[in-house]
Each structure stands twice: as C-alpha cells, then as structure tokens.
Amino acid sequence: VSTQSTWGIMTEKYSELAASCMMGPNLHEVYASLPVERTLAVPEIKSLLKLAKQLAAINNLAEVAKLFGTLLDSNFPFEQVETELYSSLIAQGSFLIVKKILMHLAFNGIPPNKEIVRGVLKAHFDANDTRIYEFAQALRKWPMGDVWLYAINELLITKKMAECGNLLALFPLGDSTTGVLSCWETFLGHCAQFGYCSVAIENLSELKKSLQKEENEKFNKLVNYLLGSVLSKDSTSFVNMKKCLSFAGTMGTKIVESLLEKTLIQMASIEQTKEKKFIAAVLSGKESLTARCLNKINSVLVEMNKEKSALSLFNLAVNNAFPLISESDVELSEPLMKNLLVVQQKRILELQNEINTKKEESEYAKMDSSENWDDYVLLQSQLIICSLLISVSYTHLRAHETLRYLVCRLLLEKKK
Numbered sequence: 001v002s003t004q005s006t007w008g009i010m011t012e013k014y015s016e017l018a019a020s021c022m023m024g025p026n027l028h029e030v031y032a033s034l035p036v037e038r039t040l041a042v043p044e045i046k047s048l049l050k051l052a053k054q055l056a057a058i059n060n061l062a063e064v065a066k067l068f069g070t071l072l073d074s075n076f077p078f079e080q081v082e083t084e085l086y087s088s089l090i091a092q093g094s095f096l097i098v099k100k101i102l103m104h105l106a107f108n109g110i111p112p113n114k115e116i117v118r119g120v121l122k123a124h125f126d127a128n129d130t131r132i133y134e135f136a137q138a139l140r141k142w143p144m145g146d147v148w149l150y151a152i153n154e155l156l157i158t159k160k161m162a163e164c165g166n167l168l169a170l171f172p173l174g175d176s177t178t179g180v181l182s183c184w185e186t187f188l189g190h191c192a193q194f195g196y197c198s199v200a201i202e203n204l205s206e207l208k209k210s211l212q213k214e215e216n217e218k219f220n221k222l223v224n225y226l227l228g229s230v231l232s233k234d235s236t237s238f239v240n241m242k243k244c245l246s247f248a249g250t251m252g253t254k255i256v257e258s259l260l261e262k263t264l265i266q267m268a269s270i271e272q273t274k275e276k277k278f279i280a281a282v283l284s285g286k287e288s289l290t291a292r293c294l295n296k297i298n299s300v301l302v303e304m305n306k307e308k309s310a311l312s313l314f315n316l317a318v319n320n321a322f323p324l325i326s327e328s329d330v331e332l333s334e335p336l337m338k339n340l341l342v343v344q345q346k347r348i349l350e351l352q353n354e355i356n357t358k359k360e361e362s363e364y365a366k367m368d369s370s371e372n373w374d375d376y377v378l379l380q381s382q383l384i385i386c387s388l389l390i391s392v393s394y395t396h397l398r399a400h401e402t403l404r405y406l407v408c409r410l411l412l413e414k415k416k
Contacts, residue, residue, distance in 0.1 A: 040074050049080060056085050065094035072104055079110050086116045095123035103138040111142045118147045125154045130163050133170075140170050152183045161187070161196040165203030169210070181218055185225050192229035197240040200226055201247045208251060223253040231263050238270050238277070245284035255288040264293075265300050268309065275309045282313060289322045 040048070048071070055064045064085070068078070078101045089098050099120045102112040117139065124132055132151060148171065155164035164187055171180045184207075191200035204222060211219055227244040234240055241263055248255050255263075267273060267281055282289065282297075294317055301310040317325050 040071075040076055045076060048076065052081065052085065056088055061089055061092040061094065065089055065092075065097045068101060069097050072100060078105055083113055083116060086113070087119060090116075090119045090123050093123075095120050095127075099135055103135065106138045106142070112139055114144055114147055117144060118150065121147065121151050121154075125151075125158075130155060130158065130160045133163065133166050136167055136170055149183055152187070156186060156190050159190070159194060161191055161194070161199045164190075165199060165206075169203055169206050181222075184222050188222060188226045189229045189233070192226065192240075193233045195234065195237075195240075197226075197230060197234070197237075197243055201243060204247070204251075219251075220253045223248050223251060224256050224259060227255065227263060228259055231259070231266060235266055236270065238267055238273055238281070241267055242277075242281045242284060245281055249284050249287055252287070255285055257288070257290055257293055260285055260288050261293045261296055264297050268297070268301055268304060268306060275306070275312065278309055279312050279316070283316075283321070286322050287324075289324060291317075291325045294322070294325060 048067075052064050052067065055061070055067075068076075068089075071078075086098050086101075089095070098116065102117060102120065105112050120135070121132060124130065136148065136151070148167070152164055152167055155161075155167065168180065168184055168187055187203075188200050191197060204219075204226070207222075208219060223244075227241070227248065230237065230240050230244055245255070245263070247253075264282060264285070268278055294313060298310040298313055301307065301313075316322065320326075
C-alpha cells in the first residue's frame with residue numbers, strides 16, 4: 001500500500017478495531033511503518049485517543065509509550081491526552097517519552113502542563129539523571145512558577161554546580177515571578193561553601209552577556225554576594241578571594257566598602273600571604289578602594305608587623321594607582337609613620353650590607369657592564385631615599401607629594 005489516503009483508511013479501521021477489542025499490542029509497529037510526518041484524519045485521531053485511554057485502563061502503558069513515540073512526527077494532538085495518562089506514564093518509568101512530548105508541544109507553540117513538567121523533573125532526579133538543560137531550554141519561554149526553583153534546589157542538594165549554573169543562566173534576573181535572584185544567591189553560597197568558586201565566576205560571566213542595562217544593579221549585588229560568601233565560608237582561601245576581586249574588577253563592579261575592607265584584612269592575615277601577592281590582590285579591587293579603607297588596612301598591616309606591605313600601598317596611593325583616591329586623601333597616622341620609618345632604617349642596613357658584599361665580591365669591578373651599573377645605581381638610590389626618610393620628622397612627609405618630588409625636596413633641605 002503506497003497512497004496516503006489508503007493508509008488513512010486502514011489505520012483508522014485498525015485503530016477502531018483495536019479500541020473496541022482492547023487490543024493494542026503491535027499497533028505501534030503499524031504506525032512506525034507509516035510515512036514520516038503523515039497527516040492523521042480526525043476519525044483516526046479520535047480512535048487513537050480512545051485506544052490510548054483503554055490501554056492505560058488495562059495497565060498496558062508500555063504499548064502507549066511506544067505508540068506515542070511513533071506519533072511524534074505526526075499531527076497527533078498530544079495536548080488532548082489527559083493529564084492522568086501522562087502521570088501514569090511517568091510513574092511507570094516512561095518519563096523520557098513524556099519529556100519528548102512536552103518539548104514537541106513547546107516547539108509547536110503549545111504551553112506544556114506545569115504539573116507534568118514537574119513530574120518529569122522529579123523522575124529525572126529520582127533516576128539520578130540531571131541532564132535537564134535541553135528540556136529547560138525548550139520550555140523557558142513559558143512561566144512555570146516554582147517548577148524551575150524546585151529543579152535548581154535539587155541540583156544544589158546533589159552539588160551539581162555546573163548544571164545548576166547553566167540552568168540559572170537561562171532565566172533573566174528581571175523575572176520576579178520565578179525568584180531567580182534568590183536562587184542565584186543560594187547557588188553562589190553553595191559554590192563558596194563547597195569550593196566551586198571558579199564555577200560560580202564562569203556562570204556569572206555568561207549571565208553578564210545576556211543582561212539588560214536595568215539588571216546591572218542586580219548583577220553587582222550577586223558579585224558582592226559571592227565575595228561575601230567566600231569570605232564567610234571559605235575565609236582561608238586567598239586564591240578564591242583574589243579570583244572574586246579580579247572578576248569584580250573585570251566586570252566593573254563596585255564592591256561595598258566594608259566588604260572590601262574585611263576581605264583585604266582577611267587576606268593580609270593569612271600567615272603565608274606574601275607581599276607581592278597581597279599587593280596584586282589589592283590592585284585587583286583598586287576600582288572600589290577608598291582612602292578611608294586604605295588607611296584602615298594600612299593600620300591593620302602595621303599591627304600585623306607587615307609594614308612593608310603598608311608602605312607599598314601608601315606609595316601606590318600617592319602615585320595615583322587607585323581611581324577613588326586623590327593625593328590629598330592619603331593620610332598616615334603618627335604611629336603608622338613611625339613604624340614605617342623603623343622599617344626604612346632596617347632596610348638601610350640591609351642595602352648597605354648588600355652593596356658592601358657585592359663590592360667585596362668584585363661584582364662591580366667592571367663598570368662598563370650596563371646591567372651591573374643599573375643594579376648598583378638602584379641599590380644606592382634606595383639607600384639614599386631610605387636615609388632621607390629617616391633624617392626628617394614624619395610630619396615633613398607631605399601626603400600630596402610624589403616620591404620623586406619628595407626626594408628632591410629632602411635633598412634641598414639637607415643641603416641647606
């Protein structure tokens with residue numbers, strides 16, 4: 001039989017017979033042999049709907065699932081199938097065919113049933129199968145209320161951070177009906193707690209690409225929330241805190257002053273933190289650093305006996321390394337300056353010993369070597385600067401002066 005009309009007559013009669021006799025087995029084989037995308041006649045559709053219902057009544061759900069699978073490319077009205085039948089198929093274990101039907105309906109512009117969607121998701125999680133991204137992507141344009149929140153929470157419980165982030169990125173932050181913002185916060189908190197900071201940053205980066213201008217404030221809130229979560233739940237990880245600061249700088253996110261202060265102080269307090277790494281971390285958050293915050297951090301650094309780091313930050317500030325800090329904003333307290341001068345005095349002795357050692361080793365015997373000469377000049381220059389800083393009172397160190405201007409002024413004063 002080759003003509004479509006003949007197929008329509010035969011399958012219609014076969015469906016009627018199968019429905020009246022409550023047969024069913026092997027009917028899916030008949031439909032599997034039909035021409036692709038064949039148009040079903042109205043009487044045939046009615047017979048198939050009746051047959052599916054009767055097969056479900058005698059608990060022959062396996063045949064229903066197979067039959068529906070063969071009808072996906074036809075004009076069969078799956079939206080007319082009763083919700084109870086879909087629920088029975090999910091309970092019987094045929095949730096994947098129901099999932100395909102829902103995606104088929106979505107593709108054809110027919111809104112899927114929310115309860116059936118939730119049932120499919122639950123069956124996925126019960127089977128330890130978290131591959132729901134494609135499903136969510138197909139259904140994303142229809143509001144599902146708390147259905148996707150349920151899915152996100154299940155993914156968080158099972159620590160499937162990558163899948164959870166991908167799912168969250170499908171939904172706009174401005175969609176207040178789905179509570180996406182609170183879900184993002186929960187997700188970021190879990191990432192911080194379980195050490196998935198890189199996953200959180202990667203997903204936030206993807207989210208940023210799809211944001212509207214009015215959603216930037218919410219995005220900034222999420223970045224600050226992530227940093228706060230890392231600070232409270234993973235406070236010993238210098239690397240993760242620096243990653244958050246760097247990400248905030250890259251995204252142009254302003255970090256809350258109190259949060260930035262606590263973060264930098266915590267990073268400085270980690271015993272194995274080296275000066276270079278700490279300064280690099282501060283520069284990562286330079287767009288948000290204020291004068292008050294800088295002075296507070298410097299005071300804490302001195303209390304921790306990390307005066308060298310404090311001096312480095314001061315030098316960066318007077319050389320305009322921080323956009324929010326002008327030269328006139330930089331102030332150093334009397335105790336802090338006294339401590340810094342003590343540090344410089346120690347450095348003088350170190351430099352003098354280093355120069356003397358190098359002279360004894362005849363490393364500077366050949367002054368025609370530009371590399372040796374530059375090194376020697378650098379050491380001598382540092383020695384002069386440190387000596388000048390020690391030779392004057394701390395009140396003479398003016399906050400607005402650049403280092404070059406300061407050295408020139410002190411040289412002139414010493415000459416007088």
